[in-house]
Amino acid sequence: MGLLVDGVWQDKWYDTSASGGRFVREDAQFRQRIGGEDDRYPAESGRYHLYVSLACPWAHRTLIVRTLKDLQSHIDVSVVSPIMLENGWTFVTEEGSTGDIAQGHALMHQVYSAAQRDYSGRVTVPVLWDKQTSSIVNNESSEIIRMLGAAFDDLTGNHLDLYPSALRQAIDDWNSRIYPAINNGVYRAGFATSQNAYAEAYAEVFAELDHIDAHLAHHRYLCGDTLTEADIRLFTTLIRFDAVYHGHFKCNRQRLEDYPNISGYVRDIYQLPGVADTVDFSHIKTHYYASHGTINPTAVVPLGPDIDYARPHGRAALAEEPAAA
Numbered sequence: 001m002g003l004l005v006d007g008v009w010q011d012k013w014y015d016t017s018a019s020g021g022r023f024v025r026e027d028a029q030f031r032q033r034i035g036g037e038d039d040r041y042p043a044e045s046g047r048y049h050l051y052v053s054l055a056c057p058w059a060h061r062t063l064i065v066r067t068l069k070d071l072q073s074h075i076d077v078s079v080v081s082p083i084m085l086e087n088g089w090t091f092v093t094e095e096g097s098t099g100d101i102a103q104g105h106a107l108m109h110q111v112y113s114a115a116q117r118d119y120s121g122r123v124t125v126p127v128l129w130d131k132q133t134s135s136i137v138n139n140e141s142s143e144i145i146r147m148l149g150a151a152f153d154d155l156t157g158n159h160l161d162l163y164p165s166a167l168r169q170a171i172d173d174w175n176s177r178i179y180p181a182i183n184n185g186v187y188r189a190g191f192a193t194s195q196n197a198y199a200e201a202y203a204e205v206f207a208e209l210d211h212i213d214a215h216l217a218h219h220r221y222l223c224g225d226t227l228t229e230a231d232i233r234l235f236t237t238l239i240r241f242d243a244v245y246h247g248h249f250k251c252n253r254q255r256l257e258d259y260p261n262i263s264g265y266v267r268d269i270y271q272l273p274g275v276a277d278t279v280d281f282s283h284i285k286t287h288y289y290a291s292h293g294t295i296n297p298t299a300v301v302p303l304g305p306d307i308d309y310a311r312p313h314g315r316a317a318l319a320e321e322p323a324a325a
């Protein structure tokens with residue numbers, strides 16, 4: 001775990017000393033768009049590349065949207081090693097990791113310095129890379145999924161709309177409560193270095209899960225009967241919850257399996273065509289338990305839990321009306 005300072009790698013764990021033990025996530029720095037008005041990055045088949053970790057919930061969002069939007073043959077993917085230690089994310093070619101198939105680097109931070117020689121900041125995945133200009137288009141998952149969700153529609157003929165105009169307000173509302181409380185909330189609990197910071201995050205995680213569970217009693221998806229990007233953004237945290245966040249990040253008031261509605265909702269999304277293939281519990285568990293030496297110094301990876309996400313979800317029959325957050 002570390003970061004680049006003026007293009008030079010430094011091995012450093014997150015510094016929580018200035019924030020009362022609270023983990024504060026840094027903003028992503030590359031924020032360009034495919035299909036933007038300046039036409040710098042036009043939507044073209046084979047031009048763009050995704051760097052992902054199968055362990056990472058943020059990167060996982062991009063893989064799901066790539067699948068749902070039939071982009072597999074248009075955007076190829078490099079998968080990093082699940083283990084992230086003193087060199088940060090690295091490239092290996094074993095057990096589901098592909099190596100860097102776009103540029104042949106050994107280390108993910110070389111992708112960042114290839115884009116910007118004096119880059120200072122964290123070296124995160126996902127990264128959307130442009131092979132033509134050797135630049136990073138974007139390294140913020142919420143923006144990458146927006147682009148993949150619309151920019152390539154003419155190329156693929158896939159017009160599935162994960163951010164439909166009629167639901168945008170509701171989607172934005174859900175995103176703005178779910179990001180702090182759930183997506184980042186589990187990290188704030190897990191990376192907290194004081195009891196108070198942990199307790200604060202824990203309370204927020206479960207208050208929001210309770211709210212979502214009550215909502216899902218009457219609605220198949222967050223915004224009614226239409227699957228949207230808000231569901232994808234929530235799902236990638238939920239699918240990791242019982243395997244990792246419950247134990248490793250101490251979010252252990254209850255498992256998601258014990259929520260009457262969330263448990264079926266997770267299976268519903270898991271069972272959408274192609275989604276199960278994007279979920280790799282081996283990378284997920286290995287990453288968290290074997291990479292965070294400050295939390296789990298033995299790096300022993302737990303064998304459980306044993307949950308069958310392919311069993312019936314029973315949610316198709318829910319009568320729906322559009323729903324706000």
Ligand SMILES: N[C@@H](CCC(=O)N[C@@H](CS)C(=O)NCC(=O)O)C(=O)O
Pocket residue numbers: 001002027028053055056057058059122123124125126139140141142
């Ligand atoms: N805002 C980013 C966050 C991405 C992120 O933090 N990814 C984690 C992996 S789960 C990472 O690469 N962390 C490495 C680090 O912080 O040094 C996004 O949503 O794309």
